Amino acid sequence: MTSPSVAASPIAVRPARSIRTGLLTGLLLLPASLWYLILLVTPLAIVVVMSFGNASRLGGYEPAFTFTNYASALDPTRITPFITSLILAATGTVLCLFAALPIAYFIATRAGSRKSLLIVLLVIPFWTSFLIRTYAWLTLLGPDGIAGFIGGITGDSGFRILGTPVAVLIGVVYGYLPLMVFPIYVTLERMDRTLVEASKDLGAGRWATFRQITLPITLPGLITGSILVFIPLMGEYVVPAILGYGRVFLIGNQLVLQFLEARNWPEGAARAVILILIMLVSVVFYLWFANRGRKTREVSVL
Amino acid sequence: MTSPAAPATGRRSRPRFDPFGGLVERWLRGHTLLIYLFLYVPIIIVVVFSFNATDRRVTQWAGFSFKWYESVLRDTVVQSALLNSFIVATSTAVLATLFGTMAALGLQRAPKWFRTPFEALTFISIIVPEIVIALATLVFFSSTFDILNPLLDWQLKLGHQTIIVAHALFNISLVMLLVRARLSGMDRTHVEASYDLYGTPWRTFWQITFPQLLPAIVAGFLLSFTFSFDDYVITTFVSGAGSTTLPLYVFSTIRKGVTPATNAVAAIMLMITLGILVVGQFLIWRNARRSGQRGAGMASIVAEQSR
DSSP states (O other), rough: OOHHHHHHHGGGGHHHHHHHHHHHHHHHHHHHHHHHHIIIIIIHHHHHHTTEEEOOOSSEEEEEOOHHHHHHHTTTTHHHHHHHHHHHHHHHHHHHHHHHHHHHHHHHHHHHGGGHHHHHHHHHHSSOOOOHHHHHHHHHHSTTHHHHHHHHHOOOOOOOOOOOOHHHHHHHHHHHHHHHHHHHHHHHHOOOHHHHHHHHTTOOOOOHHIIIHHHHHHHHHHHHHHHHHHHHHOOOOOOHHTTTTTTOHHHHHHHHIIIIOOOOHHHHHHHHHHHHHHHHHHHHHHHHHHHHHHHHHHHOOO | OOOOSSOOSSOOTTTTTOTTHHHHHHHHHHHHHHHHHHHHHHHHHHHHTTTTSSSSOOOTTOOBBHHHHHHHHOOHHHHHHHHHHHHHHHHHHHHHHHHHHHHHHHHHTHHHHHHHHHHHHHHHHHHHHHHHHHHHHHHHHHHHHHGGGGSSOOOOOOOHHHHHHHHHHHHHHHHHHHHHHHTTSOTTTHHHHHHHHHHHHHHIIIIIIIHHHHHHHHHHHHHHHHHHHHHHHHHHOOOOTTTHHHHHHHHHHTTTTTHHHHHHHHHHHHHHHHHHHHHHHHHHHHHHHHTTTOOOOOHHHHHHHHH
């Protein structure tokens, strides 16, 4: 075994040791590899195989090779959850972006000695239970909270927020906001502040400096954050189930219904595969964009 | 007055006229404050109303009282859910910390043909939406049990074990990432000095490497514990009769609406996870002070991860 990290130590050079080192490396990696093989690769492979199969009458799976599950998952009359999820995930990501950028900018450039305190304050809600944080909005958005208040002003006593897409959007922005702030903060924190000074010295205004210096440099962070928010949002189940009362029906709700209640597994499997494909497309897009971003940044620094 | 776009020629433009400067600063400040309020007000409301003595409407304040905590903690359903959650979270955290740390150490010397697919799988295990992992794991368990159970003397079924094994997947990856980040930032001169002084690899590991990795390992353990303790989606798919955890219990009571009792359970869950965060922060801070390292708090370890 001659990997660069061990080459420096005299131990690795001795051949008697190197067999033992190889064995040790294998042993160290064995449990995690087993986990990946048995609980990640195999289950996903089974789902893919199942998505081409038939549902048996008893709610089980019958081996077959058919595309009917995909056809029915993408059937125009039943595709609504996909469309709703896409729209909601995109809107939620954009809202997170607009909420996160100023706060990340503030912490990175204006907070001074309170920087680490502000970061801790962002981590704490993120650290606590997602379910409880979602639940927390039930009182606030309910008829005794904001909805009742707005209803009282407009004179519409039937005004409701819970059970509408707005409630779900508030819930997801609340849940995923820290995931957007952290990467943006990290890129802003590492940014060379003298570039901004230079831009101002050369007479550029605030907006021009932001658009031509800060934004391009922050772009990789923005994209990372968007991916971190968009992907889990596509598969979100807890927020639409609690704050949407199940009336805002996303892919996540549909998958739970099909796997835990209706038990039509092959059709559910097809939907899951489509969800994975959407995810893969966004990751590939992300990698392409991130690399492109890196190139333009290098050019702009030069 | 110069227009913002016009270059200020001939003179140093530091104190240039910027009519929106103060406004922008104030907006940044205000926005930040609003976001922090947005993050904390809902949580605070839950905790406050969990102390409400009311018997009827949750939001009608009827005095401060611990009575809902008492009634909830006496409830045997809550007790068993709490116990289940602790069993699952502790086992998950132990497994994930052990195997994740081992993998991080092993990967250092692994050849590239192994490392690349392994890293890809780590990435997949973290990025794939939880619901997909959850349903795939359920399908896997049920088909494996269908094959194995006729061959076995006892019956494999969904329960604590399946929840733990399923939770461990994500958390192994998580611990591995935390420990690897620490390994890559580690000072190798001590390790080399130890080898030069004929320290055995075993001793070098325990006396040099391990203490330096400890903050990441502790952070990984506590993070896995909280993630497992709080998880709803995977648990709901792979739990069986008698293995209802606290989040599952809370979810089922939410359907009946908000009550002070649910608020109390929610507040208990918040306090458990926050308590763990405080303990972790303290342990890491003490370790950093004793070994004279730069204080890397729990929060910064978490925040640094999401690059």
